[in-house]
Amino acid sequence: xxxxxxxxxxxxxxxxxxxxxxxxxxxxxxxxxxxxxxxxxxxxxxxxxxxxxxxxxxxxxxxxxxxxxxxxxxxxxxxxxxxxxxxxxxxxxxxxxxxxxxxxxxxxxxxxxxxxxxxxxxxxxxxxxxxxxxxxxxxxxxxxxxxxxxxxxxxxxxxxxxxxxxxxxxxxxxxxxxxxxxxxxxxxxxxxxxxxxxxxxxxxxxxxxxxxxxxxxxxxxxxxxxxxxxxxxxxxxxxxxxxxxxxxxxxxxxxxxxxxxxxxxxxxxxxxxxxxxxxxxxxxxxxxxxxxxxxxxxxxxxxxxxxxxxxxxxxxxxxxxxxxxxxxxxxxxxxxxxxxxxxxxxxxxxxxxxxxxxxxxxxxxxxxxxxxxxxxxxxxxxxxxxxxxxxxxxxxxxxxxxxxxxxxxxxxxxxxxxxxxxxxxxxxxxxxxxxxxxxxxxxxxxxxxxxxx
Amino acid sequence: xxxxxxxxxxxxxxxxxxxxxxxxxxxxxxxxxxxxxxxxxxxxxxxxxxxxxxxxxxxxxxxxxxxxxxxxxxxxxxxxxxxxxxxxxxxxxxxxxxxxxxxxxxxxxxxxxxxxxxxxxxxxxxxxxxxxxxxxxxxx
Numbered sequence: 397x398x399x400x401x402x403x404x405x406x407x408x409x410x411x412x413x414x415x416x417x418x419x420x421x422x423x424x425x426x427x428x429x430x431x432x433x434x435x436x437x438x439x440x441x442x443x444x445x446x447x448x449x450x451x452x453x454x455x456x457x458x459x460x461x462x463x464x465x466x467x468x469x470x471x472x473x474x475x476x477x478x479x480x481x482x483x484x485x486x487x488x489x490x491x492x493x494x495x496x497x498x499x500x501x502x503x504x505x506x507x508x509x510x511x512x513x514x515x516x517x518x519x520x521x522x523x524x525x526x527x528x529x530x531x532x533x534x535x536x537x538x539x540x541x542x543x544x545x546x547x548x549x550x551x552x553x554x555x556x557x558x559x560x561x562x563x564x565x566x567x568x569x570x571x572x573x574x575x576x577x578x579x580x581x582x583x584x585x586x587x588x589x590x591x592x593x594x595x596x597x598x599x600x601x602x603x604x605x606x607x608x609x610x611x612x613x614x615x616x617x618x619x620x621x622x623x624x625x626x627x628x629x630x631x632x633x634x635x636x637x638x639x640x641x642x643x644x645x646x647x648x649x650x651x652x653x654x655x656x657x658x659x660x661x662x663x664x665x666x667x668x669x670x671x672x673x674x675x676x677x678x679x680x681x682x683x684x685x686x687x688x689x690x691x692x693x694x695x696x697x698x699x700x701x702x703x704x705x706x707x708x709x710x711x712x713x714x715x716x717x718x719x720x721x722x723x724x725x726x727x728x729x730x731x732x733x734x735x736x737x738x739x740x741x742x743x744x745x746x747x748x749x750x751x752x753x754x755x756x757x758x759x760x761x762x763x764x765x766x767x768x769x770x771x772x773x774x775x776x777x778x779x780x781x782x783x784x785x786x787x788x789x790x791x792x793x794x795x796x797x798x799x800x801x802x803x804x805x806x807x808x809x810x811x812x813x814x815x816x817x818x819x820x821x822x823x824x825x826x827x828x829x830x831x832x833x834x835x836x837x838x839x840x841x842x843x844x845x846x847x848x849x
Numbered sequence: 850x851x852x853x854x855x856x857x858x859x860x861x862x863x864x865x866x867x868x869x870x871x872x873x874x875x876x877x878x879x880x881x882x883x884x885x886x887x888x889x890x891x892x893x894x895x896x897x898x899x900x901x902x903x904x905x906x907x908x909x910x911x912x913x914x915x916x917x918x919x920x921x922x923x924x925x926x927x928x929x930x931x932x933x934x935x936x937x938x939x940x941x942x943x944x945x946x947x948x949x950x951x952x953x954x955x956x957x958x959x960x961x962x963x964x965x966x967x968x969x970x971x972x973x974x975x976x977x978x979x980x981x982x983x984x985x986x987x988x989x
Contacts, residue, residue, distance in 0.1 A: 399904070401934060403986075404906060404983060412974075459958070462961060463958075466982065647986075
């Protein structure tokens with residue numbers, strides 16, 4: 397036999413027992429040729445283009461799932477940051493565009509479409525300002541559209557005017573979607589150093605340097621890593637790092653295979669594999685459980701950041717060996733609401749916002765899916781975004797804030813979205829003020845790191 | 850089968866060459882449509898995969914007749930069993946087979962569907978996966 401008995405069983409165990417799945421196959425579609433002086437024609441062009449490339453996306457992905465016996469959790473689409481091709485539009489018109497995206501997503505059978513975005517790390521055009529203004533309305537009037545705004549980069553610094561604007565936008569979005577636990581905020585990401593080929597919604601967009609259309613893959617598999625660590629038993633950390641690397645290598649290889657096959661079926665070029673460990677609310681599919689298996693009593697205990705740093709680094713190293721097209725975020729995600737272990741750590745009082753912030757300095761994204769009290773002032777949210785962006789630009793990495801000021805809710809209450817978005821306990825935020833700092837506005841200059849030439 | 854834009858363009862150019870430039874657009878459109886349709890009639894199995902190898906894995910509580918049931922079902926679809934290995938641990942069995950389905954009239958999806966029924970009757974698990982996934986994960 398070409399394969400060892402144990403190898404075949406290992407694969408079966410990963411796919412059938414340990415929740416190994418491909419988290420997302422995301423079709424990136426450029427909308428740069430869709431502008432027209434007439435808004436109705438623009439909308440038609442957007443709709444037609446998404447349907448042209450995306451209409452068989454779900455069907456093709458399902459066929460590949462059956463062929464290889466590996467499930468693909470999400471089939472999604474990302475588009476060019478909407479503010480770029482449609483810079484001349486007004487806020488009202490941007491809402492119309494969002495509705496068009498929503499309709500197109502519905503008609504091709506996907507749950508989310510991402511790219512209602514603007515890149516304003518250095519400054520804002522009039523169109524970008526209008527798009528940002530429209531976000532709360534666009535997110536509250538659509539179901540499937542996701543939005544992201546990049547407010548800082550290592551090369552440009554942090555645009556504090558945009559940070560202040562975004563904190564107001566987040567508050568407004570929370571208010572407009574208050575009937576559904578402020579769900580709008582779960583579809584809105586504020587980035588520093590956003591990547592152009594990220595397949596993970598809500599923060600995905602099809603960057604301007606990307607081709608006409610491309611297929612990117614995001615892998616997952618915390619359950620597989622968790623079981624490998626448990627099986628390894630009491631070994632030193634170097635050995636443990638090897639165990640993690642071997643496991644990630646295998647799932648990255650599978651991810652690349654699936655991505656290439658789906659791309660082939662769609663007749664579009666294959667882009668990248670994002671080797672992120674992304675949790676789901678399912679039992680055992682948790683990053684927190686991995687950290688605990690590594691040895692900390694609970695997430696938040698001293699040592700958590702170091703454990704996470706090692707996990708994240710091992711994931712990257714193995715991924716690089718396994719695929720020559722690694723991209724996106726590529727690391728471990730630590731969203732609170734989507735990870736049962738994280739939720740429990742918050743509820744037990746073991747994990748605070750400040751510890752989470754420290755953890756984001758060594759893992760792939762940032763403060764993700766965190767619910768805070770609805771009466772948190774916008775200036776405090778701006779402070780949180782600025783802190784996170786600072787970690788990003790100084791360390792030359794992507795950071796993000798997806799925070800939910802749950803309208804009308806207080807510390808200890810829960811927001812519950814069901815499905816993959818999960819549920820989150822409202823976390824405590826310090827009440828001391830950031831007002832005088834953030835209201836200075838302007839731009840935090842680019843750090844030393846930017847001068848690499 | 851899904852054609853890429855380039856392939857369709859190529860077919861169109863060929864058609865224009867065959868028909869000459871004097872015919873109307875509608876005639877060319879019809880001819881191209883026919884060609885694409887005829888291409889689409891090619892059965893999927895013949896263009897689908899480079900290797901027709903599939904790995905079947907089965908587990909469950911051991912009892913007589915399992916190998917017989919699986920192999921006779923596979924025989925009905927003209928699947929060639931190229932390798933077979935079995936382990937018994939306690940009351941449980943594990944069977945792994947390497948199958949060549951390229952001469953079968955059914956495609957992988959249909960065979961999966963049929964084997965699902967066999968698995969239900971015997972109250973065991975049967976998975977069929979394309980060989981590539983194992984090659985990618987375990988071979989560099």
